Amino acid sequence: MIDTALHQGRRRKMVKGLAAKDTYNERVIGAMSVVPRHAFVSAGLDSMAYEEKPLAIACGQTISQPSTVALQSHLLGDIRGKKVLEIGTGCGYQTAVLLQMGADVYTIERHKELCTVANGNLKRCGYGNAHLFLGDGHKGLPQFAPFDSIIVTCCANGIPQALTSQLAVGGRMALPVERGKGVQMMVLVTRISESEYRQEDIGLCSFVPMLEGVVK
Ligand code: SAH
Secondary structure (H helix, E strand, O other): OOOOHHHHHHHHHHHHEEEEEOOOHHHHHHHHHOOOOOHHHHHHHHHHHOOOOOEEOHHEEOOOOOHHHHHHHHHOOOOOOOOOEEEOOOHHHHHHHHOOOEEEEEEOEEEEHHHHHHHHHHHHHHHHHEEEEEEOOOOOOOHHHHHHEEEEEEEEEEEEOHHHHOOOEEEEEEEEEEEEOOOOEEEEEEEOOOOOOOEEEEEEEOOOOOOOOEEE
């Protein structure tokens, strides 16, 4: 992985812009100042990697803009030493940010090709400790539950029940939810007790849809 002075300068500028919003905790800012975002996007998009824009990755999917990655990472709370489940590995950038924040990350992707891409990107950048799974994220990973936090990086039609049931008591889940007519809301779900959940609307957002099944 090559991290030139030019990349480092662009990354500093991106992080400065995020820090200026005074919204995200210092662990998010710290992690995003280290993870080489340019190493996760397609070679042709290298120069745009640190701009406040979503970018195309393989299989017609997109990597979220930096502020969206920061927001979701922030919503999960203090994840140092915690077990985190991510739905939608994509190119692995968000996975790397969570690992850099000190979490033990389990991540599911439905496109086999993206699993391979993410695996390569993460290993190249020194994040070989991610647990990657090819599968349908609607089901979560019951064999590794409960999770202290869950992050969904594709937009579900509702809140998948399998995922709320795999959240530890006191745990948080940040997910975009479709509210009809193409309106997507970032929702924060907190599990208060075995049977109670709190749900909070955070703000409008834009993600690729969460789809059923696996693409091999
Ligand atoms: N976190 C990613 C964002 C990728 S976009 C990154 O940093 O690059 C969202 C991803 O969710 C896409 O790769 C898409 O294929 C995946 N996805 C959509 N539905 C899914 C499902 N049911 N299970 C797992 N992954 C899914």
